[in-house]
Amino acid sequence: MRLTRREREALGEFVEACKEKFGGNLVSIVLFGSRVKGYARKDSDYDLLIIARKLPDIMERFDLLEKEESKIWDKYGIKISSLLFEEEEIFSSVNPLLFGVLSGYKVLFGRENFERGLKQAKVWIEEMD
Structure with a gap:
């Protein structure tokens, strides 16, 4: 998935705003859905x-x-729809959203944290068998 310059600027600005708002409590920001999968209108x-x-x-x-x-909408005309979760809510239970995200995603912030969470989720799922 390739982002245009405008998209990179808009998403980068949003990531920075999230860093300011959440500080050290921000774990990861992940772009997912039609924009990543290539079927966006x-x-x-x-x-x-x-x-x-x-x-x-x-x-x-x-x-x-x-x-x-x-x-971001006013400045770039880009509509962001954000979903907020704590680590435990997304990684330590079988959250259907996580499976949807995994079908196509791009980590914008906190790649290591996100990958560590995925490993934890995999262990949890395997323990269910």
């Missing part, structure tokens, strides 16, 4: 899985990055 959004520690309750997360997403 012109109006498709950019699906981002954001993994962080010490997140608020699930219902409070929906609007947590609304300001940052709006800023």
Whole structure:
């Protein structure tokens, strides 16, 4: 998957905003979905899985990055749809989202953390057999 300069700038700016917001609690940011798999339409959004520690309750997360997403839309015309999870929520249970992500993804931040989490998830799944 190749990103255009505009896409790289927009996603890079969003990654930096997430680093500021979550600080050392930011684990990984992963682009997934139609943009990575190569079947995106012109109006498709950019699906981002954001993994962080010490997140608020699930219902409070929906609007947590609304300001940052709006800023990217206003500046670049790029629609970001972010999903926030803690490490345990995405890696230590059989989360169906993880399987969808694995069908095509690009790590934008925290590659080592994401790969370590995948290894943990694999061990957990094997223990289920």
